[in-house]
Amino acid sequence: MTLSRRQFGKTALTTAALATAGVAGFPRAAWAANTAYVFAYFTETPNQSASNYGLHLAVSRDGLNWSPLNQNNPVATPTAGQQGLRDPQVFRKADGTFVVIATDLKGLNFGTTSQYLHVWDSVDLTGFTGYRRLRMHTTTGHTWAPTVFRDNSRGQYGIVYSFNTGGRDVLAVNYTSDFQTVGAQQTFFSPSFNVLDGDIVVDGATTYLYYKNLNDGLLYGARSSTGQPNSFTTYTSGLRIGNAIEAPLLLKTNEGGWRLWGDSFSPVNNDYYLWTSSNITANAWTAASQRDYTPPLNSKHGSIAGITDAEYNVLVSRWGLPSWVRLKSYNLPDYFVRHANRVGRIDPYPFDPHREQLWRMVPGLADANGVSFEAITAPGNYLRHNNYAIRLDPNDNTATFRADATFHRVAGLADGNWTSFRSHNFPTHHLRHQGYVLRIDPVSASSSAADRQDATFRITS
Structure with missing residues (x-):
């Protein structure tokens, strides 16, 4: 077992199928036309200072760059079992409402096992009702990383999870119609090697299962024409980015493409890596640049579901968007x-104290058309340049300080979809990093590519 169980889950119920005349007797659903995404997760940081084992939510229009809700605080917390969760999956049922299901485990105590999974019901994820635990088996084996899919041939949902029996790691399944009771445990996927972290998407007549091979540490895809236990055949080569990876998430996007997320559990790297493909039937995945995606702050082993525009808006209204921003480096996108x-710099995420990367972006102290950056951890202290070096200093309300702490947003010098920050009182100078330390330098469209990249950032959550 690896030290972190982080898995993006997904809405495995195929909305395209539901949109047609009534899979399993269900009528066409208004939510079939999803335009956004919701992400459920728990949080951890390298030294555990910001770890929280409740249910967290984030939203995104593109499913790549995420905004935590409720100021990245939990929206629900288990009150039974180990009173903490890992690996939550948010899954849309055939009636359009949601179920959230998660591992009954708090913290890093992986030697503690549970026979149960946490479960909540929710109409639109603005509230959670019916909290309960489902007992999946009666053994001493663990019950980790649940994923849900609709088995149309049975008219039931399969709950697949990582299970250990006789010293072997396999994927087990229990079937349910209502997430109130479950049938007997069955072995779902048990090849000749140990496996972990199964993730399932049903697409038309094919059921896809992506998993981690514990023997070589790589992610693989398998498929079945029936979706029944022990019917899957591996059809891809192994995938890995970085030194180690786990918890594959296979997601069919709202636009019809495919994304495969893999979770890095190295504390010095970005939490997730991403591959994309236009053809799920082929062994053809392309690694995406980390410039293209930003997972929710400190998020671990979560899940993604498609949502409608109305559902996106009601989630934002109920829980609120962050009161802070982060600035992501263009040419070092995991920084x-x-x-x-009191020195302004860039560092690889994740790090502690994690709140040192959070900023209130306020109207410029010297010019309201510009912006200034106030530290969340030190109210009244702002990033300012002093002899061209960027420092965090308290606002003394002098004209010099206000000007030093004011920047103007312009199109990114390396990429117009990103942002560069021009100094208010040195208008030929831009904020940039050099040797990981921030400063202002004369950088322009005619500067070298390296200088322009150093001066380009993404404003994100």
């Missing part, structure tokens, strides 16, 4: 702007 010992 974020932070303050450390």
Whole structure:
């Protein structure tokens, strides 16, 4: 078992199928036309200072760059079992409502096992009702990383999870019609090697299962024409980015393409890596640039479901978007702007104290048309340049300080879809990193590509 169980789940019920005349007797659903995404997760940081084992939510229009809701605080917390969760999956049922199901495990105590999974019901994820635990088996084996899919041939849902029996790691399944009771445990996928973290998407007549091979540490895809236990055949080669990876998430996007997420559990790398493909039937995945995606702050082993525009808006209205921003480096996209010992710099995410990367972006102190960056951890302290170096200093309300702490947003010098920050009182100078330390320098469209990339950032959550 690896030290982190982080899995993006997904809405495995095929909305295209539901949109047609009534899979399993269900009528066409208004939510079939999803335009956005919701992400359920728990949080951890390298030294555990910001770890929280409740249910967290984030939203995104593109499913790549995420905004945590409720200021990245939990929206629900288990009150039974180990009173904490990991690996939550948010899954849309055939009636259009949601179920959330998660591992009964708090913290890093992986030697503790549970026979149960946490479960909540929700109409639209603005509230959670019917909290309960489902007992999946009666053995001493673990019950980790649940994923849900609709088995139309049975008219039931399959709950697949990582299970250990006789020293072997396999994927087990229990079937249910209502998430109130489950049938007997069955072995779902048990090849000649140990496996972990299954993730399932049903697409038309094919059921896809992506998993981690514990023997070689790589992610693989398998498929079945029936979706029944022990019917899957592996059809892809192994995938990995970085030193280690786990928890594959196979997602069919709202637009019809495919994404495969893999979770890095190295504390010095971005939490997730991403591959994309236009053809799920082929062994053809392309690694995406980390510039293209930003997972929710400190998120671990979560799940993604498609939502409608109306559902996106009601979630934002209920829980609220972040009151802070982060600044992501263009040419080092796993690095974020932070303050450390009052010096402005960029460092690889994740890091502690994690709040040193959070900023209130306020109207410019010297010009309301510009912006200034106030540290969340030190109210009244702002990023400012002093002899061209960027520092975090308290606002003394002098004209010099206000000007030093004011920047103007312009199109990114390396990429117009990103942002560069021009100094208010040195208008030929832009904020940039050099040797990981922030400063202002004369950078323009005619500067070298390296300089322009150093001066380009993404404003994100």
